[in-house]
Amino acid sequence: MSASLSDISENTKMGRESALLGNYETSLVYYQGVIQQIQRLVQTIKDSVRKEKWQQVRQEIAQEYEQVKDISSTLSSFKTENSNFNANYGEFSPHNYPRHEEPTRDPDVWPPPTPVEHRPTPQIRGREKAAPRRAEPSRGRGAPSRPNSDRRKGPSYGGVDKGKEPVKDKGREKKNKHDEESEKVFDSSGYDKDLVEHLERDILQKNPNVHWGDIADLVEAKKLLEEAVVLPLIVPDFFKGIRRPWKGVLMVGPPGTGKTMLAKAVATECGTTFFNVSTSSLTSKYRGESEKLVRLLFEMARFYAPSTIFIDEIDSICSKRGSDSEHEASRRVKSELLVQMDGVGGVCGEDPSKTVMVLAATNFPWDLDEALRRRLEKRIYIPLPTADGRVELLKINLREVEVSEDANLTRVASKLEGYSGADITNVCRDAAMMSFRRRIEGLRPEQIRNIPKDELIQPTTMEDFENAILRVNKSVSKEDLERYEKWMKEFGSV
Known part of the structure; x- marks a missing residue:
């Protein structure tokens, strides 16, 4: 993956440099390659947070591509208009005059534009919200400069009105301004700005985009959870009250049972x-900074409530306090x-919309520490997954995979008793790779590259599932399950 990241970085750099130098065709080729590389990289990322960040990067690169385009x-269009202008008005073409004569030219009329001399720079990341500027026609090296007051007298080549912007750009600019005004921004005054940026960058996620239907069983x-939170x-x-x-x-x-997804x-x-x-988000090597x-985390939570x-x-x-191996810094973080x-619980102030859960x-x-266990009042x-849940989980994981008619998902689910949700996902992934492994067995990379896509993607059969189950073992033992059930009987609040 490191090589892929370096390629993406290098191609992005080359695309921007080509745009800055006015080589727009070369720049567009680089941008297209970067977008395709990021798309392939996103398909290999399993972590949803990291995947969403890469998708945002791809969107920003796509915006740069559109602006350069x-x-x-x-x-x-300037070049086309220039050629049409010369074709329609032969008096401006030197071919219509003897070679020893120069065409007469009105000094008050600007010469045809030479867009090669003007090389506007594309907008880079961080400025994508500004509407893209149109390139103004250049006067050429030998053209006399004109004062601002006389510019309105100059001709408009090809009907291009320099004072107007495309309607779509205006709408985009207004929308972005509205979003900026309506979006709440945490005031970092009184706090360490670096700590605020750290929390907003690494922790804050305004749209996880995971729904109940994405979770089986x-x-x-x-x-x-719906009763306690929603x-x-x-x-x-x-x-209110009690x-x-x-x-x-x-x-x-x-x-692997879906706690984070929930x-x-x-x-x-x-x-x-x-x-x-x-843990890494709330720890620091400097004394007192973790607290x-x-x-600051809870202050921001109240602000964004x-x-x-x-x-x-x-x-x-x-973890439990008071042990000999406990460090003083760890104890201070737990206490904070x-x-x-204790100060958050339920509704902040009198406003019901300021809930922090x-x-x-x-x-x-x-x-867990006993004091923390008391504050986490609802323990679920x-x-x-049950038998029905395993079937549902198989269907969710195989939504984008073609399954053979002989594959009975109910039979597959019955063989996955004791498997966690993550284990079942691994079984589906391994089964979906079986046909690909059979097709490329014994082939060299050059031969694999020439195989048609239709031959690589084959339906997953019942035999593939059986082989995958033999390869993937369950990760939770019976002793662990008994220990969980014993703790829930003693401290659970279901």
Whole structure:
């Protein structure tokens, strides 16, 4: 992947340099290559957050490409208009005069434009919101300069009005200005600006774009999360007093069962700002800075409310205090997190729309601090998928894969008992690769490159699924499941 990233960086650099030098055709070729490379890279990325960032990069590169394309088209139109002008008005063409004579030319009339002399620079990232400028016709080297007051007297070549911009660019500019005005921006005054930028860059995610339908099974967990998080936003007047919303929700279960997906679905269904927190996001090598990050996180959550703070693998941040191996800095971070969670709970102030919900997930609930366990009032168990859930999960994973008629997904699901959602996804991925492996077996890279696409993509058969199940083993043991069930009986709040 490193080689691919270096290629993308180098081609982007060459495309921009070519545009700056006026070589627009070469620049467009580079831009097209970069867009295709990013598209191939996005298809190989599994992490949704990283994938969305690359998609944003591709969109920005595509905007640059369109702007360079507009400039190139404008210059081409100037050349066409210039040739038509000479064809229609022969008195301006030296071919209509004897070679020893020069054509007479009115000094008040500008010569035909020479767009080669004018090389506007394409807009680069960071300026994409400005409407693209049209290239003005150049007067040529020998043309006398004219004062601004006389410019309106000059002719308009080819009907090009220099004072007008395309309608689509005006609409885009107005829309962007409206978005900038309506979008809330956190005021970093009084805080360390670097810390604010760190949280907004690494944590803030305003549209996770994961819905309930993207998650198979887990019907009970969805109902509990909807009651704990979604309904208080829909019916705020009901959830008051003793029926106030939960301060925090803890999702407990084996790895790969969909805890992170559920948290993103909650944020999407609520339309809230999503803060995706990990250990690395809240730790710093400087004394006291980790506590500031925790406090700033909750301040930003209140500002962007309604918001959802999701702390994944919370046991790594808030393990039990008081052990001999516990560091002083770690204890201070835990204390600050507990204080902030006590201050957030439910609704901030009197405004029901200022809800801040803390969601947490862990694979080791028995390692959590007791005080944190109390603050996470609703503790939900996320189990392994049921038989129906496994069939649904197979269908979701195979939406873009052609499946043979002999493949019985119900039979496949029955053989996947004890597999987590992530394990089932791996089985589907491996089964979808089986036909490709058979086709390229024993071939050299040059031969593989010449194989038609139709021959590479073949339907996935029942035999492919059976071979994939033999290759992929389940990742959760019975002892682990018993331990989860025992903890839920003692501390669960379902």
